[in-house]
Amino acid sequence: MTSPQEVDTRELRARYPDVFDRPALARLAMPAMIVAALAVLVYGLVDLDFSPSRFFNGLSQLGWISLMMIPPDPGSSLPIYLKALGETLSIALLGTTLAALFALPVSLLAARNIVPSNILRFPVRRFLDSIRGVDTLIWALVWINVVGLGPFAGVLAIAVSDFGAFGKLFSEAIEGADQKQVEGIRASGGSPLHEIRFGLLPQVLPVIAGQVLYFIESNTRSATIIGIVGAGGIGLQLAEQIRVLEWQKVSFLILMILVAVAAIDFISGKLRFAIIGRRAVA
Amino acid sequence: MTLAVSILPEQQLAVLNAAYRQAVSRRRLRLLLGVVVFAAALALAGFGAEVNLRTLFTYFGNFVSYFDRILTLDSGQRVWTDIGEWFWGLRKWLRMLGETLLISYVGTLIGATFALCLNFFAAENTSPSPWLRFVVRRLLEFARTVPGIVFALIFVIAFGLGPMAGVLAIAIHSTGALGKLFSEIVENADMKPVEGIRSTGASWLSCMRFAIVPQVTAGYASYALLRFEINVREASVMGFVGAGGIGQELVVAIRKFYYSDVSAILLTIIVTVFIIDISTGWLRGRLFGKEART
Numbered sequence: 001m002t003s004p005q006e007v008d009t010r011e012l013r014a015r016y017p018d019v020f021d022r023p024a025l026a027r028l029a030m031p032a033m034i035v036a037a038l039a040v041l042v043y044g045l046v047d048l049d050f051s052p053s054r055f056f057n058g059l060s061q062l063g064w065i066s067l068m069m070i071p072p073d074p075g076s077s078l079p080i081y082l083k084a085l086g087e088t089l090s091i092a093l094l095g096t097t098l099a100a101l102f103a104l105p106v107s108l109l110a111a112r113n114i115v116p117s118n119i120l121r122f123p124v125r126r127f128l129d130s131i132r133g134v135d136t137l138i139w140a141l142v143w144i145n146v147v148g149l150g151p152f153a154g155v156l157a158i159a160v161s162d163f164g165a166f167g168k169l170f171s172e173a174i175e176g177a178d179q180k181q182v183e184g185i186r187a188s189g190g191s192p193l194h195e196i197r198f199g200l201l202p203q204v205l206p207v208i209a210g211q212v213l214y215f216i217e218s219n220t221r222s223a224t225i226i227g228i229v230g231a232g233g234i235g236l237q238l239a240e241q242i243r244v245l246e247w248q249k250v251s252f253l254i255l256m257i258l259v260a261v262a263a264i265d266f267i268s269g270k271l272r273f274a275i276i277g278r279r280a281v282a
Numbered sequence: 283m284t285l286a287v288s289i290l291p292e293q294q295l296a297v298l299n300a301a302y303r304q305a306v307s308r309r310r311l312r313l314l315l316g317v318v319v320f321a322a323a324l325a326l327a328g329f330g331a332e333v334n335l336r337t338l339f340t341y342f343g344n345f346v347s348y349f350d351r352i353l354t355l356d357s358g359q360r361v362w363t364d365i366g367e368w369f370w371g372l373r374k375w376l377r378m379l380g381e382t383l384l385i386s387y388v389g390t391l392i393g394a395t396f397a398l399c400l401n402f403f404a405a406e407n408t409s410p411s412p413w414l415r416f417v418v419r420r421l422l423e424f425a426r427t428v429p430g431i432v433f434a435l436i437f438v439i440a441f442g443l444g445p446m447a448g449v450l451a452i453a454i455h456s457t458g459a460l461g462k463l464f465s466e467i468v469e470n471a472d473m474k475p476v477e478g479i480r481s482t483g484a485s486w487l488s489c490m491r492f493a494i495v496p497q498v499t500a501g502y503a504s505y506a507l508l509r510f511e512i513n514v515r516e517a518s519v520m521g522f523v524g525a526g527g528i529g530q531e532l533v534v535a536i537r538k539f540y541y542s543d544v545s546a547i548l549l550t551i552i553v554t555v556f557i558i559d560i561s562t563g564w565l566r567g568r569l570f571g572k573e574a575r576t
Contacts (some may be wrong), residue, residue, distance in 0.1 A: 003402075037391070040387060041387070041388060041391055043384075044384040044385075044387055044388040045388060047381070047384055047447065048381070048384060048385065048388065048446060048449060048526070049444055049446060049447055050443040050449075054441065054442070054446065055441075055446075057441075058437070058440045058442070058446070059442035061439075061440040061441070062436075062437070062440040062441075065436065065439070065440055086330045087330050087331055087332075089327070089330070090326070090327035090328070090329075090330035090331035091327075091331050093323060093324065093327040094324065094327045094328060094331055129556070130552050133515075133551065133552040133555040133556060134548060134551070134552065135515050135516070135518060135519045137431070137519040137522055138518075138519065138532065138536075138548070140536075141522075141532075141533065141536045142348065142536070143345075145344075145348060145536065145539075146341050146344045146345045146348055147337055147338065147341045147344070148337075148341075150332060151330075151331040151332050151333075152331060152333055152334060152338075154331070154333055154336065155331050155333060156338075174556075206335070213354045221429055222429075224429060224432075225429045225431050225432065228431060228432075228435065228522070228523065229522060229533075232331070232332075235432075238353060238432065238435075239435060239523075240439060242436060242439065245439070250436075254428060255431065257427075257428070258424070258427055258428070262425050263426075
């Protein structure tokens with residue numbers, strides 16, 4: 001006599017054959033993908049000169065470095081560091097604002113509901129994409145060649161690379177806007193410019209403001225690193241102290257960066273709540 | 283057709299108008315205040331960042347002519363007239379690009395593995411104990427907030443010059459970023475399967491394995507692919523501090539004013555990033571449907 005469980009299983013098997021007998025290809029796909037991923041990983045480790053001895057030597061070095069970082073101590077250069085931090089924050093704020101100002105008109109050109117023609121929109125989009133494809137650090141190097149070392153190059157670098165990102169984000173926000181209000185303006189006899197000003201911008205601006213604030217936040221991080229290539233701010237100090245192995249100062253600078261980023265996060269979070277409300281942030 | 287707009291009596295209208303004006307003027311005042319504060323902050327920032335508009339105007343020509351120069355060969359011709367000369371080092375650059383891709387792949391995979399191990403401790407609903415959650419969360423926050431290139435700078439000193447430092451830097455940064463995203467997915471997971479499995483007497487580990495993981499794998503993979511995309515960009519600049527990849531070539535070309543090389547390397551990087559973006563986007567669309575593509 002068969003147990004009730006067996007009967008159940010048999011019946012289920014008969015009823016849902018594709019659940020119990022999946023084709024071999026589907027069953028093998030997952031393990032095959034995992035094996036392939038691991039093979040590439042191993043190849044990568046070999047190709048990139050990973051070796052256990054090097055790894056553990058490095059780890060013990062790292063351990064010594066961390067020990068030497070304690071306690072964090074700015075020495076006598078605290079005022080310089082504070083000034084550098086101020087510079088970093090200034091770079092983030094100015095760069096983001098500049099980028100937003102320039103990106104707004106361009107994003108209109110890249111939005112489907114403003115410029116219906118594919119031929120016109122395509123080059124604008126690709127242009128923005130290629131700007132985004134280049135990292136902020138590379139832009140910083142280019143601007144250093146143009147305006148010389150210093151924070152001003154950093155501002156321009158952040159502005160250019162964010163210009164690409166904002167162009168895309170803004171145009172997406174504009175495409176997501178409700179068309180009914182635009183149609184309403186048109187129906188009451190507004191010109192295309194009126195449609196944008198009274199139909200579109202009031203819907204889009206809060207979204208854009210939220211994004212700009214978020215970028216100021218994330219640019220505080222970017223601004224800390226562009227100093228490494230010489231574009232001013234706290235990154236410059238950090239890179240210098242790492243090169244001369246002043247570990248206590250390094251850890252102090254890293255702490256400063258962490259605290260500053262946390263503070264900016266907090267402030268801009270509060271501001272975003274105030275501007276667009278809790279719902280849109282989450 | 284006649285217009286049929288009903289107009290309210292004068293007194294009623296006056297009251298409404300006054301209320302409207304008051305409401306609007308209060309909003310305008312707040313906006314104005316905000317604008318003033320923002321402008322003040324900008325001015326302060328401009329002072330702090332040594333912004334000099336004169337410099338910009340004098341040198342803006344340089345910016346334009348810089349692009350003119352990087353598009354000119356040594357012979358004075360435009361780069362696209364002689365592709366072979368322009369991309370003279372293509373073989374070497376492609377090898378460096380391959381290294382860059384490997385760095386980001388290995389870094390992402392290691393980072394994702396660590397994030398996978400840590401995220402259950404960081405998620406509100408699955409963490410075994412509050413203090414463990416606190417510690418893991420701070421750890422992830424630290425890994426996420428310190429920029430990858432700072433880790434790279436330190437690792438280059440500890441592990442020596444080369445791609446290993448870049449891989450580890452990317453791995454740590456990815457652990458921080460993915461750990462947070464992963465734990466958010468776990469927090470959104472349905473807890474009923476966990477209860478079901480716990481009621482059979484299963485351990486915490488089995489609960490995670492059989493109740494949570496099946497729900498969240500798709501989200502994990504999607505975020506890991508997205509991270510890979512970001513890491514390719516990041517790996518392309520790791521070479522700036524000596525941590526391997528194409529960045530090394532680029533920084534040399536920029537610093538030594540090998541103009542046509544700069545444009546050639548930039549172009550190869552941009553094309554690679556495009557290809558990676560498009561193919562991971564396609565892959566994510568294939569694997570997880572359209573809604574996962576955010």
